[in-house]
Amino acid sequence: MSGSTRRLDEMLRDWPAPSRPDEAWEAQVAAIEAKVARAGGEIEGALLEPPPFAAEDEAGPTKNEPMMRETKKRGDASMSDVPEKPKGPEKRVSLAEMAQQLKARTSQPPVSERDEAGRTSAPPGSRVSVPPSARTSMPPAARTSVPPSAPRASDPGRTSGTGDSGIVDLKAVAAASDPNAPQIPPASTSLFDEDHAKAAAAQAPAKKPAAKSSSGALVGIGLAAVGIAAAIAVVVMNGNKGQEPPAVAAVAEAPKPAAPPTTTQAPAAPTAAAAPTASVAAASPDDLPSADQPKAVAAAGAAVGPAVPAPAKAEPNAKPAEPTATAPAATAVAAAPPPAGTNAGDLKNAMQKAAGATEAKTDQPAPTPASGPDPGSIPEQPSQGAIQSAIGAHMGAAKACVKDLEAVSHVNLTFGSDGKVKSISVTGAAASNGADGCIKAAFAKAGVGPFSRSSYSVGFTVRP
Amino acid sequence: MPPPTDRDLVQRAVGGDQEAFAALVRRHQKRIFRLAVHLVRNGAEAEDVTQETFVRAYQALARFDGRSEPFTWFYRIAVNLSLNSIRARKSSRTSSPPVDDPRIEAFFTEIRPSVGANPDGAAESRQLARAMCDGIDALSDSLRTTLILVCIDGLGHEEAATVLGCPEGTVAWRVHEARRKLREYLADRGFGDSSGGDA
Numbered sequence: 246m247s248g249s250t251r252r253l254d255e256m257l258r259d260w261p262a263p264s265r266p267d268e269a270w271e272a273q274v275a276a277i278e279a280k281v282a283r284a285g286g287e288i289e290g291a292l293l294e295p296p297p298f299a300a301e302d303e304a305g306p307t308k309n310e311p312m313m314r315e316t317k318k319r320g321d322a323s324m325s326d327v328p329e330k331p332k333g334p335e336k337r338v339s340l341a342e343m344a345q346q347l348k349a350r351t352s353q354p355p356v357s358e359r360d361e362a363g364r365t366s367a368p369p370g371s372r373v374s375v376p377p378s379a380r381t382s383m384p385p386a387a388r389t390s391v392p393p394s395a396p397r398a399s400d401p402g403r404t405s406g407t408g409d410s411g412i413v414d415l416k417a418v419a420a421a422s423d424p425n426a427p428q429i430p431p432a433s434t435s436l437f438d439e440d441h442a443k444a445a446a447a448q449a450p451a452k453k454p455a456a457k458s459s460s461g462a463l464v465g466i467g468l469a470a471v472g473i474a475a476a477i478a479v480v481v482m483n484g485n486k487g488q489e490p491p492a493v494a495a496v497a498e499a500p501k502p503a504a505p506p507t508t509t510q511a512p513a514a515p516t517a518a519a520a521p522t523a524s525v526a527a528a529s530p531d532d533l534p535s536a537d538q539p540k541a542v543a544a545a546g547a548a549v550g551p552a553v554p555a556p557a558k559a560e561p562n563a564k565p566a567e568p569t570a571t572a573p574a575a576t577a578v579a580a581a582p583p584p585a586g587t588n589a590g591d592l593k594n595a596m597q598k599a600a601g602a603t604e605a606k607t608d609q610p611a612p613t614p615a616s617g618p619d620p621g622s623i624p625e626q627p628s629q630g631a632i633q634s635a636i637g638a639h640m641g642a643a644k645a646c647v648k649d650l651e652a653v654s655h656v657n658l659t660f661g662s663d664g665k666v667k668s669i670s671v672t673g674a675a676a677s678n679g680a681d682g683c684i685k686a687a688f689a690k691a692g693v694g695p696f697s698r699s700s701y702s703v704g705f706t707v708r709p
Numbered sequence: 710m711p712p713p714t715d716r717d718l719v720q721r722a723v724g725g726d727q728e729a730f731a732a733l734v735r736r737h738q739k740r741i742f743r744l745a746v747h748l749v750r751n752g753a754e755a756e757d758v759t760q761e762t763f764v765r766a767y768q769a770l771a772r773f774d775g776r777s778e779p780f781t782w783f784y785r786i787a788v789n790l791s792l793n794s795i796r797a798r799k800s801s802r803t804s805s806p807p808v809d810d811p812r813i814e815a816f817f818t819e820i821r822p823s824v825g826a827n828p829d830g831a832a833e834s835r836q837l838a839r840a841m842c843d844g845i846d847a848l849s850d851s852l853r854t855t856l857i858l859v860c861i862d863g864l865g866h867e868e869a870a871t872v873l874g875c876p877e878g879t880v881a882w883r884v885h886e887a888r889r890k891l892r893e894y895l896a897d898r899g900f901g902d903s904s905g906g907d908a
Contacts (some may be wrong), residue, residue, distance in 0.1 A: 295874020
């Protein structure tokens with residue numbers, strides 16, 4: 246405590262009452278007794294209630310202002326000395342009354358406006374009209390849980406010097422950290438309940454949509470994971486089956502990526518999930534359209550239409566069939582197996598068209614591997630890894646064919662677009678010693694994944 | 710035999726013992742009067758408030774449930790009556806301070822009786838007392854009432870909280886804020902640290 250503060254406190258504390266002679270005090274006692282004898286009726290309840298204060302100066306201190314801790318007048322009890330606060334002659338307020346008052350208070354203008362208006366225009370007795378029962382539990386000057394500037398246990402370092410020096414009172418910090426030290430309990434009411442109530446009311450509805458969106462995001466993530474897993478399974482199946490037509494899988498997989506975009510459009514999700522079942526049932530392998538049947542393709546696309554994600558995401562109220570007519574058609578075209586006599590260039594063009602149309606329409610950043618046998622996923626030529634693995638798998642048998650030879654043999658394998666070996670040519674020692682048939686038989690079963698080129702040849706050497 | 714407590718006197722007064730209530734009045738009227746003087750800043754009004762406080766308290770004796778001390782009950786009634794009195798005359802009050810402020814007279818009568826010997830010191834002390842009164846008057850009702858209850862009347866924070874019907878933390882903040890504003894007010898008028906020592 247600074248010297249001036251102490252002196253100010255001493256001056257205030259020692260400020261006496263105006264001296265009056267004892268006769269005056271006795272005369273006052275007599276006057277009071279006379280009034281008491283005459284007095285009748287009941288005291289108005291407002292006088293027994295806490296004094297109603299306007300909130301003009303209750304805005305609380307700024308953050309840098311020192312908090313008053315050191316000054317307690319003579320006979321002051323510590324704020325934590327008495328745990329139970331006497332309630333005085335106060336009435337208990339029912340919940341209904343409190344709710345009514347809260348409702349009325351929230352409909353009032355903000356404190357600053359009301360205060361400005363109230364101080365100038367309100368009649369002197371206007372504040373008395375506030376129900377006393379409500380003021381009992383929620384005094385006007387301090388109603389809500391935390392007074393805006395009351396000393397808090399969380400502010401141990403604040404000092405109460407003469408100015409705001411920003412110095413941290415380490416003693417106060419140490420005292421606050423001491424579990425045995427008496428802590429200043431947070432006040433149970435505050436000064437600006439209106440503001441707090443409005444802030445709470447404003448925050449309450451804001452939290453709910455946040456929770457809703459997070460749950461929707463979780464659902465979307467889950468659906469996306471399921472879709473990706475299904476797509477990976479389809480890719481694996483296609484890799485194993487090779488020539489098996491992927492159209493059914495394509496139709497079945499097309500809706501799966503549609504699920505994630507529905508995270509923000511909850512009503513669209515069930516539709517997108519339910520539609521593929523019927524579509525798949527209708528699009529059996531026998532009924533699949535071929536590349537030269539555009540009308541049938543369009544019809545199949547329309548059947549798949551509702552599951553396409555783009556319309557569900559962009560326009561939840563839009564007509565489902567109209568925007569999805571082209572994209573699913575292209576998807577079905579691309580997913581259809583290449584006919585045996587189809588030109589490779591036509592297939593490539595068709596796939597590029599389909600991929601371009603799908604991407605433009607769906608505006609989806611979804612990865613292409615998730616869509617299974619999407620046209621874009623078929624490579625132009627087999628990868629080196631696939632070729633090496635195909636050759637290596639049968640190299641042992643081939644080496645067995647030439648184990649008795651001393652010279653090397655050269656083999657040229659030609660794969661077709663379906664990934665199977667189309668032709669094998671053997672030159673070198675094996676060809677001259679009649680072992681070429683054995684080598685051809687060894688590599689006849691080699692295979693790679695389908696690719697878009699008509700054929701792909703690779704040559705290698707078989708050493709004994 | 711120890712003197713009866715306030716609660717005993719209240720109990721007896723409730724039973725119709727006028728002497729018991731007179732004893733309560735004698736015991737607390739000076740404190741109530743001092744509070745009223747500092748709140749209403751007028752001796753006559755303070756006297757009226759004091760008398761009215763005890764009359765109203767007597768009327769409400771039956772409603773005293775004994776959960777708080779009787780004097781805090783008197784204080785609450787006195788504060789309410791004082792605030793009502795202030796509000797009633799607020800429209801007709803002039804901005805200039807009253808010439809015969811009972812607080813200043815009490816300050817010089819009781820605390821600085823010797824300053825009259827030194828005219829310069831008397832003038833300075835009177836200016837300081839005037840500045841302090843003006844600074845207190847410039848506070849809001851809540852800050853001023855809390856400051857008077859705690860710093861002048863010497864109530865503890867708990868008692869002041871009971872009187873004012875607010876948490877102790879609110880009382881603490883109000884006292885702090887009132888003192889801060891009062892210090893600033895005095896500093897603006899040249900009664901800072903150096904001159905405050907004289908106070």
